[in-house]
Amino acid sequence: MPNVLSMDNMDNAVIMALLKRADEFEKGARSVQAGTAVNLFFEPSTRTKMSFEMAEHKLGMTVLPFETAASSILKGETLYDTVKTLEAIGVDAVVIRHEEEAYYEELVGCSVAVINGGDGSGQHPTQSLLDLLTIHQEFGRIEGIHVTIVGDIAHSRVAKSNASALEKLGAKVSFICPEEWSGDYQTSEKLDDFISDTDVVMMLRVQHERHAVSALFSKEDYHEKYGLTLERERKMKDSAIIMHPAPINRGVEIADSLVECERSRIFKQMANGVYVRMAVLEYAMKGRD
Template sequence: MPNLLSMNNLENDTIMSLLERAGEFQRGERAPIDGTVVNLFFEPSTRTKMSFEMAEHHMGLAVLPFETAFSSILKGETLYDTVKTMEAIGVGAVIIRHEEEAYYQQLEGCNVAIINGGDGSGQHPTQSLLDLMTIYQEFGRIKGVHVTIVGDIAHSRVAKSNAAALKQLGAHVSFICPEEWSGDYESSEHLDDFIETTDVVMMLRVQHERHAVSALFSKENYHEQYGLTVEREKRMKDGAIIMHPAPINRGVEIADCLVECERSRIFKQMANGVFVRMAVLEYALKGRD
């Protein structure tokens, strides 16, 4: 049973196979799987958790309920022992979101499929896959598409996962952010220099919980300097689209009226997330790729 831990571990053929399979599920194909899974979410989540639960429902999987507040984690149990417990009782796959970056390194020796639902500021592979699916459906290709990722690059697992996969698949990727948030990536502070030439404007959530954002910017100043304003949207090229992994700070990363505008694919991304996660569950439990 293969794990899905990071986009850095996936070959192009596997990525495209997962996207094609997700497309088949979107078109109505169903391939129920016998098995039991559990969602171990140690950080808050709406889209990822509920999307996995919907995908699990469509795949006919049994899903064990798990609540951190009522688990032995509070008694000091390690993540390794929690996952080994799931393995011992017959769970086939665990979906884990955890605040610790690369938490999965401590799970070597676990004989259960591990699907990374987000690790700290590290990776978010299923979000990247659903983003890739959205771009692929829009343009019929990924190679040569210009994607501009805007926001808190250093703290964004979405940015890191997408940067790796998009470049590997031949896309042109630009980063826009305050210098303090560039991390290891070469970036610009001037979205206006890219707005007329990019195919995809991918806005990132300002992650208030990971650093003191207020010390750098007010909401108004951030929106003016780095946000997708109404004026910037008007300058976008014909056929260019808007993406955002959500949750959205409306009026900060993106003007409220643009969240559901004609260019926006934000809710399409969410819909695609169910089909991608169906493909990932099949991949993890049956090894299909």
């Protein structure tokens, strides 16, 4: 069974097939997928964890509960041994979110399907896929679309996954962030230079748990310099849309009144997450391409 670990090694044909299948699911296609899944989330999650559970239930899969706080990992068991244990008792697929970047490299040798629900500051492939689906539904294509990603680029697995996939599919990608958060990417600090020329403004959450934003900015200063303010929204193209992976720091990366404005697709992204994860689970279980 194929794993879904990173957008870096996912072929364009597979990406587009997954988007097509997710779109079919949204339009009412049904699939009954035999198999048992376990969701191992070692970091907090609402959207990813719950949408995977919803996807698993919609596919008719058996979902075994797993509480990390009550697992043998607290006794020193490795992630590898935990996954091998689940494999031994008959689990078919595991969805894992872990604070360690590229944790999945430890799982080579496991025959259970592994789906990456986010690894540290590394990759978040299903978030990228649902973002791609949202863009494709809006514009009918990805090639040639200008996407501006704004926020903590260096620490964002969403930014890294989307940068990889969007560029492979022919989109233009611009990055806006403080210089300290640029990582290995070529970035600008001037959102105003890009706001009127972009088709998609993708705001990223300020990751307070990975560093202290207050060491660089107050929330008000960050919003004024890098946030999607009401003034900046008025400069956007009529056809341009707003995206955000959530959770949202309202009034920091985006003005509160813009979260559900006419051009916002933030909650549409969340809805698309269920259909994308249905497609990914089906692909992982059946080897669909």
